[in-house]
Amino acid sequence: MDGRACGRNQPRDVWFLAGTFGGQVERACEVPGGRPIAVPVVNTFGDRWHCSAFMRGARGTVLLDDEVVEPETYEHDPITVRGARDNPLTGEEGSFAATGCGLWVQLPPLAPGKHSLKIRGRSGDFSTGVDYTLTVAAPSA
Template sequence: MRLSSAELQGRWWTWAASEPEATNPVADRDGSACGRNQAHDVWFLAGTFGGRVERACEVPGGRPIAAPVVNTFGDPQDCAAFLSGAQGTVLLDGKVVEPETHRGAPITVEAAQGNPVTGEEGRFEVTGCGLWVQLPSLAPGKHSLRIRGRSGAFSTGVDYVLTVAATAV
């Protein structure tokens, strides 16, 4: 299952903005918050607010995975400026996965009170953009996912150890 640019970004930003800082998946230092508020049809992974972290995460079998390499939202000019210097790399089990460039899509975000991601709460419309990966569901077992992204002075990196559960029959 592949999500459209607007659906991917709107759903991801809503997911990322659904928790206060203490349990927010973007602020998470070790992966303990990666399962919070996950959708039933896709498993979202988070970047960071800058810097690098290592996270371990259990993922249900049969779920595709979606994650930003580096992303932002704002108006179309913000996105153009952000993407002009955006670069990123993704390695899944040591193999290169090419990030997709999402140049700017109108998205709807629903943000919870006290979330550290959007700086505001409630429902609002913005333009989302960035470099993204959408992976098909992974085979059961352990996988490594290395994500590095940069735009201007901002850089982010996450090393995930993903443990994918066997799908129930």
């Protein structure tokens, strides 16, 4: 949970950063230059009713290098969940349809160098927080 695996299974067009299953963590991550970044502030999946209830209480704050970034709201997006063995949310392998919802931040590619990203999210009694130290590489030619 410290960021060592942040490069695992990344697509080529965007860099995803992980939230938490609750609680507060600190992570360091190296990000390739030239990639936009997406990260959840607070999110979940389930059926439409579950997402509606979750989003009524969803709140979050994000600071990038001490500047406020406004999260985007996703309330009822159809998603396909790919379950993995030993995953605490899915419990088993296989795919299933669900409704995804939450607050997310999408950042344009960051300038090379070190950046601080502080994320705090809450819905009801569930809270999440991540303090990222990001080291962005120069874009490859």
